[in-house]
Amino acid sequence: MRFRRLLPYVLLIIGSVIMLFPFIWMVSTSLKAPFDIFNLSIIPENPTLANYIKILEESMFIKWFMNSIIVALITTISVLFFDTLVGYIIAKFSFVGRTVIFILILSTLMVPTEMLIIPWYMMSSEFGWTDSYWGVLFPGLMTGFGVFLMRQFMEQIPDDLLNAARVDGMNEYAIFFKIAVPQVWPAISALGIFTFLSNWNAFLWPLIVIESPSLRTLPVGLSFFSSGEAESQWHLIMTGATISVIPLILVFILLQRHIIKGITLTGMK
């Protein structure tokens, strides 16, 4: 009986070790001196921060980090603003062309991003958008998924609430921001987290559109760093990996309740 009660814990602990081991090994290697990395002890015998100092001084990790934050933040703000607004309008107004516009937006969900990179690339070279923040940003400024999600949530807001505000003489913009948006905050924050994460991790498009090393986002920078500059210098590669992984893990642990709730919320829709 006792065994049956403990078994799930035992299995979960084994799983946890598998989940965490790569991170532990990554951090461990990053704290070792080059001659020490093939010494396979988990706790470094002579821990050193030399790799971190070297990377922060000699490569552009801080720059890449900032680039990623800028790109992910601007995209997220844009997606949240436009997707929420469009979702609201489609859910709560009847006007000429509503169905057509909604179908138009939904149809973009069927098209994988991979299919669009070629025209986007040609567009960017034509308009001189390559190698700029705008070039990285523009494809992600709005998403069909977000519109769909926000429409689902906006539909649940009672019309009476909005009409009451109208009778009050509130203008439509104020109604949107002050009445509608507060009603769907959980959905908005979930969409925000998703958008931020996927842009933070975006690899294919930034890889194509960025040429100068100083404009690379963190994933692209790390990839070039690991296969180029730091080739086979695993202590440096692991240090770079740690720098790009740990901040996000810390943010996640701080916000985990919201993030997990957000995923549950969107998954159930």
Place this chain on the structure above:
Amino acid sequence: MEQFKSPQNQNNKTTQVKKEKTSLLHKFRGNLRYQKYLFVYTCLLLPIIFYLGIRILPTLFTFNVGFRDWNLLSTDIQPFVGLENYVTLFQDEIFIKSIFNTFIYILLGVSGQLLFGIIVALLLHKINRFVGFFRVIYFIPYVTSIVAISWVFQWILMGNGIINDILVNLGFSAQPFLNSPDQAIYVIIAAMIWQSIGFQMVLFLAGLENIPEMLYEAAEIDGATGWQKFWYVTVPLLNPTIVFSAVIGTITFIQVSFTQVINMSMDGSGGPLNSTISVVVYIYQLAFKQFDMGLASAATVILFLFILALTIFQMKVLTKKFDY
């Protein structure tokens, strides 16, 4: 509270000007409608431009390029060649290989992540302490950079890396892992599953919590065993979650397969011997290494049809109606 007060004021005003009531109301309504339309169309202006210019037209453009001989390096003319690109692709061994691999990635990857996601969720559902703690641990890989973690896996699985060291110490022989054309693709799939278990776990945990306890009790009275309860109560009721997870998983795996393969495969482009190449990796090579936009576009069209067919198939096969 303010919003409830003010309608009364409005009412008082309208009773004061009783005579003008009808015309005022008329004006008020007309004005409202005008305001609404103004609001709707100004707000939709930018989104419409965006969806047309950045999504719809480029999609149509890709179809067009796929029918042309369009190489960025060679000439300025892009003659219409009909289905030639498609014929070339289906005679191309590497392309066929990449389609086949993508299929393996999705088949094993998605079913693997569903399976482990359900297992972890069921285990978490059984325990009542440390649930939050375990949930955080299993979810951590999902929020970490795929590029970073791919390089960590390369390092762990190296010929003289830690995993091989453990294997040798346990008396097994060292494995080539990513260096072997037979093993590399499965190693990459394992890494993909490892990263997405947490996401699936959260979805399934929510699904499990929505199943009413009553149903299990009823099954128990009917004499169902633990396994029968799982198979006849849990699985059918999780069905919507399973469909959702499978569809989302498929779409993300197709994208992730690029990032992961570029960063995990030994030569950074789907090796060894193209054993890990995915369609997206091959499209990338065609378009941005050989600059053959026609061929690459045709390949993306095939990818599009592939995903479309798969999604429809999943919806049809996985969505079942259950009666209670």
